[in-house]
Amino acid sequence: MRLLPVGDDSLLVDLDSPEEAQALHAELLRRRGAGTLTPIAEIVPGDRTILLRSISGVDALRTELGRWHVPALTADSGPLLEIPVVYDGADLRDVAALWGVTEDEVVRRHSSVEHRVAFCGFAPGFAYMTGLEEAYHVPRRSAPRTSVPAGSVALAGAYTGIYPRPSPGGWQLIGTTDVPLWDMEREPAALLTPGTRVRFVPRDPDPAPATAPAPGQPAGVTTERTRT
């Protein structure tokens, strides 16, 4: 763990791996929930860093952090979401070629592993999810699209992401979901927050018969709350 200075009252905690960063993030949230963490305006995870913005007592926290025992993440830490996906993305064939497998096998492999929101950025509600093995990491498209439809499920580098709204984008599109990623009427507005575990569930393109969603939950999403 390296503590890098950021301005006069913030710190960037730099870790050796995304797993360590996610474990420290869970520990920070646990301590904040327990009321034992000094006030920090924003706790912003990155790929293998945590940015702590506007810390009350930055020097004290700097000393304290080095003494923390941070338990490794367990497989079941964080809430689990299932997100239905129609694997009909415009780049599914290209991704299959990059992986050296069939399109059906891309669907099988992408939906058989558990993903985890490592961090957010790019747009409100846009989550960078890790979970795919390194062999399945893919480059961005050489030419970004000027508009990617909302709900597009896409791959780039180590991550799976879902575009919360139409925007330009260079990620490889593998499917679509109709689950709203960002909904101002919902609290919190973001469906995917750092630490959330995600399973993608393949779905047929034809909409299934409508079933009433549980109160406060978007249709097609099941939530299993576990202790963090």
Place this chain on the structure above:
Amino acid sequence: MSGGKLEIVRAGALTTIQDLGRFGHAHVGVPRSGALDQPAHRLANRLVGNPTDAATLETTLTGVSLRATRPVTVVVTGAPAPVRVDGRPAAWACPVDLPAGAVLDVGAATTGLRSYVAISGGIAVEPVLGSRSTDLLSGLGPARLGDGDTLPLGTVVGRPVHADTVHWHQPPRELVLPVLLGPRDDWFAAAAVRTLATARFSVSAHSNRIALRMEGPTLERAVHRELPSEGTLPGAVQVPTDGKPVVFLADCPTTGGYPVIGVVPEHGLAAAAQAVPGLPVRFAPIRRR
């Protein structure tokens, strides 16, 4: 007095609604946003008797014209500009009584870039995630204002302050930005920090509420691998692949994939908010510990 509406007669080049910003949502990708020149925004609110978190108008270069459906007290701070009420000259940085229906015109900034217009009662658009600020990066909050827009006014809670003197910094002829080095100064060649400390840069015309972009020499990197995305914040001096530093402002993204060589502390950012394109810029890097 409560209620009433504000009508935007002339929106100018870019006028937005701003308050202190949107806090606590950076982890889901929500920028801080808020007034770029925070001291000017706070001063404007104090002078008309508003709490400092009331929403004001932030103009860009060419000012704004407006009228209200009830009598209000208004004040213009930030970039100095000619102020007129129904065509008659009125004082800048001094509370002015604006009768119902009378037009307040804030002209083009004589120096600096952004003026702030506070109206007694504040602008009472519906807050989004705790803030009324327009966020031009992510599109949260009210849209940028257009001619003919009407906005709800809030309840007057305080009395205008008739200050004898107003503490105000004239926008300088050269912008000097203190930079606390880190977190990624070790990703740059030693020469890059020397260049940052000694070279003259100038404000690029491509600057906006997201970032103050620089024209000038490039900063050479010592580490050439890709930086995994990490959290960022207003004030961060990020150096993209072209080597030209970019100073992040209030609407900046919450994470980025280019190294941040240093951070301009909050108190240095108000001057950056008033920097016009072409203004000379120097950085004053400070290394700690």
